[in-house]
Amino acid sequence: MSSQKESTARTLLVALLVCLVCSVFVAGAAVALKPTQLDNRLLDKQRSILAIAGLGNPGMPSAEVKAMFDDTIKARLVDLETGKFSDEYDPVTFDPLAAAKDPQLSKRLPAAQDIASIRRLERYTTVYVVEKDGQVDTVILPVRGYGLWSTLYGFIALQGDLNTVVGMGFYQHAETPGLGGEVDNPKWTGQWPGKQIYDEDGDLAVQVVKGGVNPQSPDAVHQVDGLAGATLTGNGVDHLLKFWLGQNGLGPFIANLRAGEA
Known part of the structure; x- marks a missing residue:
């Protein structure tokens, strides 16, 4: 083998070894950091739920967020087919988004019903309840639907009358900053408290x-x-709320809860 060929072979071998070592380190770091990433996602969701429900302060430390969430809010599983609470799964660990991808735990929505463009609807979902003196004070409902560029994931909180909005917001989306991304603007989300979901x-x-x-x-x-400047994102928010608060989403559960039959 010529010296030039030998040098090229050694260079490729070194490059290959470097790539393998780096891959091992990256894979190891990803595995090691996954629990932390999951904890951070859960914390962000809890922080969003508290804020939408009008609880706590935006700058609360993580430990306070977790403590307030655990002390104040109770997760409950809802069967979307019956519109009633269910004990089928643990509401704390059950993942409705994963269930929506499982044919055994979800159903494909007909185009006429899928106004939120979510494609599949899970059989069960998790709602969050705040009680005072044994009565429902606030219920926080999950909502999601497609905007312009992405699916928006969020919550809407209703007072105990299950009609008056306490707050509404999204914890995850990929809409255009400055346009559709204005769904995060406090000036816009600040319009929601006090609005009525249903008419007389x-x-x-x-x-x-x-x-x-x-x-x-x-x-x-x-x-x-x-x-x-973000009409399609606004339309998406309108559609997702109409879906989740309507008869094909959480509407039957809201009606049952109001009647004391959930």
Whole structure:
């Protein structure tokens, strides 16, 4: 073998060995850090739930977030087919998003029903309840649906009347910063508290309108301003709320809970 060929072979061998060693380190780091990543995701979700429910302070340390969540909020599993609480799985460890991908735990939605563009609906989901004096004070419901570029994952919190909004927000999405990403803007999320989900006849009336809400309109109590320059994201939020708060989502559960039959 010529010296040039031998040098090339050695160079390739060294490069291969370096790649293998780096791969081992990267894989090891990924495995070692996975529990921490999962804990951080859970903490972020808990922080979002507390904020949407109007509990705690934005700058709370992680330990306080976990302590307040554990002391104040109770996770409950809901059977979306019956609209009632279920003991089928542990609501703390059950993953509705993973269940939505499992044909045994979910169903494909017909196009006419899938206004939120989620494709599959899980049989069970987890809701979060705050009780005071043995009565439901706040219920925090999971919502998700497609915006312009991504699926938005969030929660909407309702008062004990199961109609008045306490707060609404998203903990994960990939919408365009400055446009669809304005769903995170406190000025926009700040419009939600006090809004009414249903009208006097019990019909779903919540709406994200194009442009601004007319404060003189009798429907203003159900409406929130659209997102400037992000009509499709605003439409996505409107659609996902109508799905999850309607008859094909959590609507039957809300009705049962209001009637004391959940």
